[in-house]
Amino acid sequence: MSNITDSIYKMRFLDETADKRTPVHDLHPLSKLLVTIAYVTVVVSYGKYDVSKLLPLVFYPVVILFSAEIPLLPLLKRTLAVMPLVIGIGVFNPVFDRETIAVIFGLPISGGWISFISLLLKCVLTVLSALLLVATTGMERISFALRMLFVPRIFVMQLMLTYRFISVLLEEAANIWNSYTLRAPRQKGISHQVWGPLLGQMLMRTYDRAQRVYQAMVLRGFNGEYNTGSAKQLLLKDFLYLASWVAFFAAARHYNIPLFIGSILTGVGK
Amino acid sequence: MHMADALISPAVGGTMWAATVGITAYSIKKIQDDDLSDKMIPLMGVMGAFVFAAQMINFSIPGTGSSGHLGGGLLLSALLGPYAGFLTMASILLIQALFFADGGLLAYGCNVFNLGFYTCFIAYPLIYKRFMRKGYAPARIFWASLIAAIIGLQLGAFSVVLETMFSGKTELPFGTFVALMQPIHLAIGIVEGLATAAVVGFVWKARPEIMEGHAQAAGAVSIKKVITGLAVAAIIIGGVFSWFASTHPDGLEWSMFKTAGTEELEAPEGIYQTMSDIQGKTAFLPDYNFKATENNIEKTNAAESETEEASWPAVSSGTSLAGLAGGILTLALAAATGFFINMLKKRKNAAGIA
Numbered sequence: 001m002s003n004i005t006d007s008i009y010k011m012r013f014l015d016e017t018a019d020k021r022t023p024v025h026d027l028h029p030l031s032k033l034l035v036t037i038a039y040v041t042v043v044v045s046y047g048k049y050d051v052s053k054l055l056p057l058v059f060y061p062v063v064i065l066f067s068a069e070i071p072l073l074p075l076l077k078r079t080l081a082v083m084p085l086v087i088g089i090g091v092f093n094p095v096f097d098r099e100t101i102a103v104i105f106g107l108p109i110s111g112g113w114i115s116f117i118s119l120l121l122k123c124v125l126t127v128l129s130a131l132l133l134v135a136t137t138g139m140e141r142i143s144f145a146l147r148m149l150f151v152p153r154i155f156v157m158q159l160m161l162t163y164r165f166i167s168v169l170l171e172e173a174a175n176i177w178n179s180y181t182l183r184a185p186r187q188k189g190i191s192h193q194v195w196g197p198l199l200g201q202m203l204m205r206t207y208d209r210a211q212r213v214y215q216a217m218v219l220r221g222f223n224g225e226y227n228t229g230s231a232k233q234l235l236l237k238d239f240l241y242l243a244s245w246v247a248f249f250a251a252a253r254h255y256n257i258p259l260f261i262g263s264i265l266t267g268v269g270k
Numbered sequence: 271m272h273m274a275d276a277l278i279s280p281a282v283g284g285t286m287w288a289a290t291v292g293i294t295a296y297s298i299k300k301i302q303d304d305d306l307s308d309k310m311i312p313l314m315g316v317m318g319a320f321v322f323a324a325q326m327i328n329f330s331i332p333g334t335g336s337s338g339h340l341g342g343g344l345l346l347s348a349l350l351g352p353y354a355g356f357l358t359m360a361s362i363l364l365i366q367a368l369f370f371a372d373g374g375l376l377a378y379g380c381n382v383f384n385l386g387f388y389t390c391f392i393a394y395p396l397i398y399k400r401f402m403r404k405g406y407a408p409a410r411i412f413w414a415s416l417i418a419a420i421i422g423l424q425l426g427a428f429s430v431v432l433e434t435m436f437s438g439k440t441e442l443p444f445g446t447f448v449a450l451m452q453p454i455h456l457a458i459g460i461v462e463g464l465a466t467a468a469v470v471g472f473v474w475k476a477r478p479e480i481m482e483g484h485a486q487a488a489g490a491v492s493i494k495k496v497i498t499g500l501a502v503a504a505i506i507i508g509g510v511f512s513w514f515a516s517t518h519p520d521g522l523e524w525s526m527f528k529t530a531g532t533e534e535l536e537a538p539e540g541i542y543q544t545m546s547d548i549q550g551k552t553a554f555l556p557d558y559n560f561k562a563t564e565n566n567i568e569k570t571n572a573a574e575s576e577t578e579e580a581s582w583p584a585v586s587s588g589t590s591l592a593g594l595a596g597g598i599l600t601l602a603l604a605a606a607t608g609f610f611i612n613m614l615k616k617r618k619n620a621a622g623i624a
Binding site: 003007036051062063065066069082095103119123133158160164172177210211222259262 | 283
């Protein structure tokens with residue numbers, strides 16, 4: 001149950017943050033989508049032992065988070081929720097890779113630990129950037145950007161419909177779950193005897209709902225095209241946004257900025 | 271079973287994206303050819319939302335004390351046919367990736383392939399549909415759903431192993447990884463199969479036209495065509511990426527050929543090159559001089575790691591320390607930037623109110 005209401009809350013939260021008006025929200029969805037794709041690709045392209053070189057990329061989520069006025073904690077919580085898989089797979093790295101590849105204050109650090117940390121960092125950064133895209137853009141505008149990238153109409157349209165109906169069906173699922181648990185308390189899930197009837201009933205209702213939705217759409221003049229309203233133009237600021245982030249990602253990928261700063265620092269420090 | 275972005279390399283992600291794009295384009299074409307698209311779209315949309323919601327409902331698994339849930343790929347293809355089922359699965363996965371961080375954007379291609387392709391284009395036509403050739407019957411529904419779900423999930427799980435291995439992100443030996451993944455997904459597959467059988471069985475009894483109508487309308491899948499398209503896409507993208515990787519061999523360890531098979535030998539060379547690259551780049555700095563620290567630490571390590579030094583010529587406490595200090599400073603700067611933007615925003619808002 002908490003699962004279902006939690007999902008409803010999560011989607012609503014992102015919908016609401018996407019409705020804010022900040023300079024980041026006002027940017028064209030296409031440039032934000034492209035920046036996100038570039039970011040994720042660059043983050044993942046780092047070698048498995050690159051930790052310090054990866055760190056400048058932390059700037060991107062930090063800048064977007066604060067300039068788009070997005071609350072940090074809910075996003076961090078959601079990011080941490082997906083960590084177990086990566087931890088589960090990555091935790092074997094220190095076990096299997098014991099070669100020393102770095103020495104810090106006389107302490108030898110094995111390659112496995114470095115690659116594990118790098119993996120965790122990559123996970124946090126990629127997850128955060130995807131959430132930030134939705135939180136600053138919203139599903140409708142992302143769909144618009146997908147159309148501009150020549151993603152077929154059928155796909156985008158059914159993506160939008162799925163998205164729209166998720167909240168409706170989640171509420172229905174929550175009601176079903178609620179009524180079931182009130183009648184059959186202290187169970188870990190739904191008894192196998194009613195798996196079929198319970199979901200089957202819901203499925204048949206959903207099927208009928210889909211027919212009604214289709215009829216309603218046809219009655220309102222649906223001819224296979226989903227009109228998204230005013231088309232937003234790409235402005236100079238959108239190109240600048242895209243170009244400057246991509247330049248930054250390229251610089252961070254090519255040069256080890258923290259090592260550069262660090263070598264100046266330790267040199268001066270001595 | 272969602273792959274995360276952090277677990278894959280751009281080459282693997284890109285290849286799987288290409289495969290997914292190919293199958294999606296093919297599915298869309300098939301739906302358009304059937305001339306059902308107008309009617310199918312709302313059905314796909316609402317059914318996608320149904321599967322999304324149904325995944326949230328936990329089923330208790332008899333005799334184990336644990337609970338599982340429906341995945342939905344097989345149910346979708348049984349209801350909508352393989353093409354529409356695949357597209358619907360793809361949009362569910364996109365929404366999960368964006369809103370719930372289940373699987374990432376780069377890993378999206380992998381996830382659609384692992385969870386959508388195998389169920390809709392292998393398990394459904396080759397197993398489920400074969401069983402149903404003579405029409406629906408309770409026993410056939412049971413065995414068809416169970417076997418199809420298990421095989422679909424086993425293939426998907428094996429795919430996860432291969433994708434992670436090709437990406438070179440884990441040190442887990444191949445055999446151990448397979449031994450971990452396959453049994454877990456056998457259990458998940460059994461639950462998926464039983465749940466699908468229960469739902470399909472119930473709906474077929476109550477409203478047979480829902481189950482029987484759409485599976486026929488969507489027509490048969492030409493597996494040959496799908497596989498051919500897939501192979502072509504994979505070769506093209508694999509070729510492009512490996513070319514790109516070989517022109518930048520220094521830091522980019524993302525050539526599939528490198529990580530496949532020769533991972534043990536390749537990793538030291540990669541890090542050696544990266545490290546020596548870094549040293550080359552920082553050497554021109556006049557201030558780059560912390561030999562004193564370096565020597566002290568190296569003395570303590572010299573005895574124990576003489577042989578190691580030979581294979582790891584790039585191990586340098588100086589670089590490690592500089593990396594650490596610089597890294598901390600970078601993070602501090604990032605945090606400071608955040609606070610600065612926040613402060614500016616607050617000031618602006620306050621000015622706006624005043």
